[in-house]
Amino acid sequence: MPSRREADDAERGANADADSRANADADSGDPAGESADPAALARAYYDAIDAGEYERLASLLDPEFVQRRGDRTFEGRDRFVAFMRDGRPNTDTTHAVDRVYPSGPGVAVCGRLRDADGDVLFAFVDVFETEAGRLTSLETYGAGSSDG
Numbered sequence: 405m406p407s408r409r410e411a412d413d414a415e416r417g418a419n420a421d422a423d424s425r426a427n428a429d430a431d432s433g434d435p436a437g438e439s440a441d442p443a444a445l446a447r448a449y450y451d452a453i454d455a456g457e458y459e460r461l462a463s464l465l466d467p468e469f470v471q472r473r474g475d476r477t478f479e480g481r482d483r484f485v486a487f488m489r490d491g492r493p494n495t496d497t498t499h500a501v502d503r504v505y506p507s508g509p510g511v512a513v514c515g516r517l518r519d520a521d522g523d524v525l526f527a528f529v530d531v532f533e534t535e536a537g538r539l540t541s542l543e544t545y546g547a548g549s550s551d552g
Contacts (some may be wrong), residue, residue, distance in 0.1 A: 442511035442534045443504045449532075449539060450515075452497035458489045466538040473544035496520040509534050 440448070445464060448536045452461040478484040489495075498518045505512040510533045523527040531543040 440510065440537055441506065442532060443506050445537070445539055446504065446511045446513050446530070446532050447501065449545040450501060450513075452490055454498050456489075456495065458485050461485055461488065464539055466535065469538075469540060469542070469544040471544060474546065494519065494525075497525065498522075500524075515520055 449461065449464055452464060453460070460491065462481055464483045467481050469478075469481040469484055471478045471484055478487060496519065497514055500518055501512040501513055501515040505514075510531065512532045513532070514528070515530075516527050519525055527547040529545045531545075532539050533541045
């Protein structure tokens with residue numbers, strides 16, 4: 405039976421094709437991949453954050469994007485991206501996606517935020533809404549800290 409890290413690595417490899425398609429969409433004038441399904445958008449969101457690719461992250465978000473979480477709300481894509489780039493206490497993290505639940509124009513994701521050593525910082529559930537191939541809102545629920 406593979407370890408959790410091996411399973412996460414295998415999942416990342418399986419998502420490489422989806423990431424390539426998302427990057428191709430960005431290069432073709434369709435930055436958010438309008439044809440992308442909500443699950444692919446959510447995975448691209450985590451990949452962009454984990455890689456520190458903040459321009460790519462911005463391309464996935466609607467200009468009026470809103471994130472709500474227990475300790476704060478970010479209104480607007482620019483404010484959210486600025487926080488992810490400059491305001492997080494720990495940017496050397498990885499989102500391990502455990503489950504994805506697509507539902508209509510949105511998607512819910514269960515996962516864990518890991519530090520650089522692979523230790524779990526906290527578990528989360530993110531609920532995304534999408535429109536026209538972009539993420540429009542995110543409700544984040546976490547067990548433990550919400551710094552990621």
